[in-house]
Amino acid sequence: MSQMEIAGDQTSSRTERVVLLVLAAVQFTSIVDFMVVMPLGPQLMRTLRIGPTEFGLIVSSYTFAAAAAGLVISSIVDRFSRRAAFLTLYAGFLLGTLLCGLAPSYKFLLAARVATGAFGGILGGLSMTIIGDVFPEERRGRATGSLMSGFALATVVGVPAGLYIGTRFGWHVPFLCLVVLGIPVLVVSAFVLPPLKAHIGTVHAHPLRSLVETFSDRNHLNAFALIISLMIGAFAVIPYVSDYLVANVGVPETQLPLVFVAGGALTLIAAPLIGKLADRRGKLFVYRAIVPISVVMLVTVTHLPRVATVVAVAAVSTLMVSNAGRMIAAMAMVTSSVQRHRRGSFMSANASVQHVATGIGACFGGLIIKELPDHRLQNYGGVGWIAAAVTMASLWFAGRVRVADDEPVTCEAISLAAAAEATVDVGEPIVGT
Numbered sequence: 001m002s003q004m005e006i007a008g009d010q011t012s013s014r015t016e017r018v019v020l021l022v023l024a025a026v027q028f029t030s031i032v033d034f035m036v037v038m039p040l041g042p043q044l045m046r047t048l049r050i051g052p053t054e055f056g057l058i059v060s061s062y063t064f065a066a067a068a069a070g071l072v073i074s075s076i077v078d079r080f081s082r083r084a085a086f087l088t089l090y091a092g093f094l095l096g097t098l099l100c101g102l103a104p105s106y107k108f109l110l111a112a113r114v115a116t117g118a119f120g121g122i123l124g125g126l127s128m129t130i131i132g133d134v135f136p137e138e139r140r141g142r143a144t145g146s147l148m149s150g151f152a153l154a155t156v157v158g159v160p161a162g163l164y165i166g167t168r169f170g171w172h173v174p175f176l177c178l179v180v181l182g183i184p185v186l187v188v189s190a191f192v193l194p195p196l197k198a199h200i201g202t203v204h205a206h207p208l209r210s211l212v213e214t215f216s217d218r219n220h221l222n223a224f225a226l227i228i229s230l231m232i233g234a235f236a237v238i239p240y241v242s243d244y245l246v247a248n249v250g251v252p253e254t255q256l257p258l259v260f261v262a263g264g265a266l267t268l269i270a271a272p273l274i275g276k277l278a279d280r281r282g283k284l285f286v287y288r289a290i291v292p293i294s295v296v297m298l299v300t301v302t303h304l305p306r307v308a309t310v311v312a313v314a315a316v317s318t319l320m321v322s323n324a325g326r327m328i329a330a331m332a333m334v335t336s337s338v339q340r341h342r343r344g345s346f347m348s349a350n351a352s353v354q355h356v357a358t359g360i361g362a363c364f365g366g367l368i369i370k371e372l373p374d375h376r377l378q379n380y381g382g383v384g385w386i387a388a389a390v391t392m393a394s395l396w397f398a399g400r401v402r403v404a405d406d407e408p409v410t411c412e413a414i415s416l417a418a419a420a421e422a423t424v425d426v427g428e429p430i431v432g433t
Contacts, residue, residue, distance in 0.1 A: 019134050020146050022189050023127045026090055027150030029182045030120045032158035033097050033175070034062060037113075039163045039242040039256050040171050047171065048106045052240070052377070056366025058113055059239045060359035065114040066121020067359065070352025071211065073122055081195040082130050089126060090189065092119030094182045101175030117355070125351030130193075132335040132343050141283055141332045145275015156264030160257035167254070214342065214349045219402050223334045226397040227350060228357040230330055233391035234323055235361030236383050237298055240369055241316060247376045250306045262313045263320035274325045278332055287329035287398050294322035295388045302384025330394075336403045361387075 037044070037059060045055050073085075096116030103109035127147060135143040162174035214220060245251040245259065278286040297319035304312060338346040364386075370378040 016134065016143070018192050019130065019194070020143060022185075022192055023130060023147055024150035024153070025185045026086075026123060026189065027127060027147060028154045028158060029178055029185060030093060030123050031150065031154040032162055033093070033100075033116065033120060033178050035154065035159050036162035036166070036174050037062075038239050039159060039260065040166050040174075041239070041243050042246055042253055043166060043171050045243075048109070050106055052243070052369055052371050053366050054106065056239065056362050058110060059235075060362040060366075061110050062113045062117035062121060063235075063355035063359035063362065065117035066355035067352040069118040070122050070125065070348050070350075070355065073348045082126070082133065083190075083193045083195045086123070086126050086130070086193065087186065087190055089119050089123055090182070090186050093123060094179050094186065096120065097175050097182070098179045101172050101179065103172065121355050122348055122351045125347040125354070128331055128335050128350075129343050129347040132338075132347070138279060141278030141286075141328065142272070142275040144332045144335070145272045145278070145328050153264070153268060156261055156268055159260045159264070163257050163260070211345075211349070214345050217338075219337050219404065220346060220349075222397055222400040222402075223337045224350065224353045226330055226394055226401060227334060227354050229390050229394035229397060230326065231354055231357035232361040232364070233298070233387045233394065235358045236365040236387045236390075237302055237361075237380075238323075239362050240365055240377065240380060240383075241301065244302070244304075244377050244380050245312055245316070247374075248306070248380070249304050249312050251309050251312050255309050258309065259313050259316050263317035266317050266321045267324045270321050271324055271328060274328050275332075278329050283329045283333045283336075284398060284401075287326055287333070288395060290322055290325040290329065291391060291395055294319070294326055295391050297322055298388045298391065299384050302387075303381045330398065333398065333401050333403075337401050339404045 041055050044058065045051065048054075093116060096112060096119055099112035099115055100109060103112050128144070131143050131147065162177070165177060166174045215224075242256055242259075245256065246253050251259070274286060274290075297315065301315050301319050304315060334350060335343075335347070365383050368379050368383050372378055
C-alpha cells in the first residue's frame with residue numbers, strides 16, 4: 001500500500017470518527033430533551049394538575065410538530081448542504097428547549113414542545129442521512145450502532161441526571177441545562193462537520209413533486225410501514241412506564257433513575273455489538289432475531305405486579321435493549337432503501353412518518369389507559385398486548401425493504417472533497433449551501 005493510500009485511509013477513519021462523535025453529541029441532547037419529559041410525568045401531572053390524557057398530549061405534541069415540519073423540509077432539504085440544514089435545525093431545537101425551560105403553564109409548555117419538535121424531531125432523520133452519505137452500506141450497521149450510543153448515554157447519564165435535577169429543583173431546570181450543554185455542541189458542529197454537497201444538483205424538482213416521488217416509491221412505502229409499526233408498538237407503552245412503575249409496581253419515585261441507568265448502560269454496551277452483528281450477519285437477520293424478544297418484554301413490562309425494584313429494573317432494561325437493537329437494524333435497512341440524491345428528502349419524510357406514528361402510539365395509549373382514584377393505571381396490560389401484535393406485524397414489512405441500487409459517497413471521497421474546499425473556498429459561510 002502506498003503512502004498516499006495509507007494517508008487516505010487515516011483521513012477517512014478520522015472523518016468517520018469526527019462525524020460520529022458530533023452526531024452522537026447532538027443525539028444525546030435531543031434524546032434527553034425528548035425522553036426526560038416521560039419520567040418527569042408524575043411531577044408534571046401533579047404540578048400542572050393534568051391527567052394521563054393531557055400528559056400524553058405533551059409527549060405527542062412534540063412528535064406531531066416534528067411530523068408536520070418533516071413533510072415541509074423533506075421537499076426542499078436536498079437543495080442545501082447537509083451541514084447547513086443540520087446547524088439550522090439544531091439551533092432551532094435549542095431555542096425551543098429554552099422556551100420549555102421558561103414555560104409558566106401547561107399551555108405554554110405545550111406550545112414550547114411544538115416548537116422544539118418542529119426543529120429537534122427532524123435531527124435524527126438528518127443524522128441518519130449524514131451517516132448514509134458518509135458510510136458505505138457494509139459499514140452502516142456499525143455506524144448506526146455507534147450513533148445509538150448517544151441514545152444509550154442519554155439514557156444512562158442524561159435522563160437520570162435530568163430526572164434528579166427536575167425532582168430537586170423543578171421540572172423547568174433540566175431544559176435550561178440542556179440549552180447550556182447544547183450551545184458548545186452547536187459551535188463545534190459548525191467547524192468540524194464536512195459540508196456534504198455531493199447530493200446537490202443543478203436542477204431541483206418542484207417541492208410538491210419531490211414530496212410525491214418520495215411517497216410513491218414502493219420501497220419507500222415498505223420502509224415507512226416498517227417504521228410506523230415500530231413506533232406505534234413502542235410508544236403506546238414507553239411514555240407510561242414510569243407512571244406504571246410508581247403507581248402499580250410500587251417503585252419509589254426517587255428510584256426511577258435506576259431504571260434508566262441500568263437500561264442505558266446495557267444499551268451502551270449492546271448497541272455497537274448489535275451494529276457490528278448486523279453488518280456481519282445481515283440487518284434483516286438481526287431484526288428478525290430481536291423482535292420476538294422485544295414482544296415478550298412488551299407484554300412482561302405492561303403486566304408487572306408489585307415486585308422488588310430490582311426485578312422491575314431488570315424487566316424494563318431488557319425491553320430498552322431489545323427496542324434499541326431492533327431500531328439499529330431497522331434504521332440501517334431504511335437508510336439503505338433510498339438513492340443518495342434523494343436521501344435527505346426521504347429521511348426527513350421518514351422522520352415525519354416516525355413522529356406521526358410515535359404521536360399516534362402515545363395518544364392511543366393515553367386514551368386506553370385510565371387513572372384510578374388511588375392513582376394506579378388501568379388497562380396498561382391491554383395496551384401491551386396490542387403493542388406486541390403491532391410489533392410482530394413489523395416483521396412482514398421488514399422482509400419487503402430492499403437496498404437501493406445506488407452507491408453512497410465514501411469517506412475517502414468526502415475527505416478529498418473537504419480538503420479541496422478548504423484550499424479553494426476557505427471563505428465559505430458556515431451555514432451556507
